[in-house]
Amino acid sequence: MNRFEYTESSLIVNEQIVAQDINIRLYDGEQKTVFESGEVFFTTHRVIWCNPGELQAEKIVLSLPLYLVKYIEEESPSTFSFSKSKKIVLHLHDPLPDRNEGPQISSLYDYIKLSFREGYRKNFASIIQECLRERRWEIKVQTQSLTRVSQIKLRTGIVGIERSIQEKQKATDKSISIAFQDLDKLMTMAKEMVRLSNNISAKIREKQGDITEDETVRFKSYLLSLGIDDPVTRDSYKSDHQYYRSLAKQISDIITEPLSDVGGMMALTDVFCRVNRARGLELLSPEDLLNACRVMDSLNLPLKLHHFDSGVKVLQLQTLDDENVATTTSELIEDKGSLTPEELAQLLNISVLLSRQRLLVTESCGKCCRDESIEGLRFYPNLFLTRD
């Protein structure tokens, strides 16, 4: 808390507000402070805390220069705490000796916390991370143009180009090493990583000749395992209903193609595995998945949830109804003379559970009939109805 200082609220040249939120309390380490329900502004240069409206009124505000921030961390409410508010922890460097007057002279802690009473947008932390990485406060103002400054660079000849390439490499290198510091960080960096991997894969495609096919395939599989770039998470929605609706859309995007490949029907357990495999990190609970699948019907998505009488739940294409299944299955049975669920499963490359369901649906439409014997269950064309 001793790193905060009283400053003018007006922004200096080249300083921009990148994120803001209201109803925030400051913590000095683990201790609550008197600074509560205020507004917080993250600029490219500092963190500003003030009472509501003070920034606009250009009063004196509390501010913390960003160069004192080592790194930030998100803290979720623990199981035992009653507070629901989310916190962001800023870990700080030692204060500089020549600072302005602040609210506190010394502090036991070298970190502060911002407690968001009403939660924050999901990319809030990543915006600040971005800010910290860019280190805009180090760029000296050279012109009056506020926005273009950082992009104008001196490029002279080949050396200049080489230098800029080197810089880019360095930046990439850095973001990779930051990303893998720990998993929590990786999660906030996931988007960046996916973008990076897309770039790399594009490059590979350009240079296809240089790399063997096998290597390309292997590398692509690594990239794919990084998952989808923007998973729908509960945090970013105020209500469950909205969350399920977006989740349903995303599931339908991911699953529709593989689902059509396997004949238009997939057991919910398989869907669960595939979706979570695709998400990689922000894993879904079975319950959320089920709820999302339940709202699919109302969203005009190509998929729908279907309950079989036996209790098995599947996702299937909207176009696939019992009648269709029965017709195609009965044609298969006609072709083969008779089929067991196992044989049908092999034929269609689906699970035995699903093939069994298909046959039962066909039976309930009267398009085949069963033969139960010690050899097991076998289905025949329904000669009872078709012959005579």
Add this chain to the structure above:
Amino acid sequence: MADVNIDWPWQYSFPPFFSLQPHTETRSKQIAAWKTLILEYFKASKQSTLDIHEATNLPVFNNTAINRKLNTAALLTILNELQNSGNAAPTDKQKNIWEIYWHTLEEWGNIIYTYIMNIGATNSVLTIYELTQGDDVQNEEFYGLDSNVFIKILKALETQGKCEVMLFDDQQGVKFF
């Protein structure tokens, strides 16, 4: 018993025929086919009683060629259907022993009564043995009919006032009016 000659229907060699079908329409067709087959079989073999635990000894319920047997539950369902149409009746409470009537008791009654009228035997006493095993009835359909079934038929006729059954120990006779 095994050399009963009937025209086996196509269903007899169709394996699903021996499993009770859950689909309503299919099941009704299946049961109808079974009813026809059972009645035809019992008629051809002149049998009237069926012990459901012994049923699989009969070729009708056990097709060795395709290795399929009708199980007891399915058989009971079919027998109940036969009972509904008057073609079968259980003789004990456990429904283990059944009588199969390839004509319903009423139809039998008419057949026998017509026969009696034709030979002009009304008002005279005839024995049951005479009517089921006698030389005179060799060409009649009820020749060789189980005597218990035969008595049931006569009892039914008796309630219509068409005959009187006389049962003394081993003397079983009937007088038609």
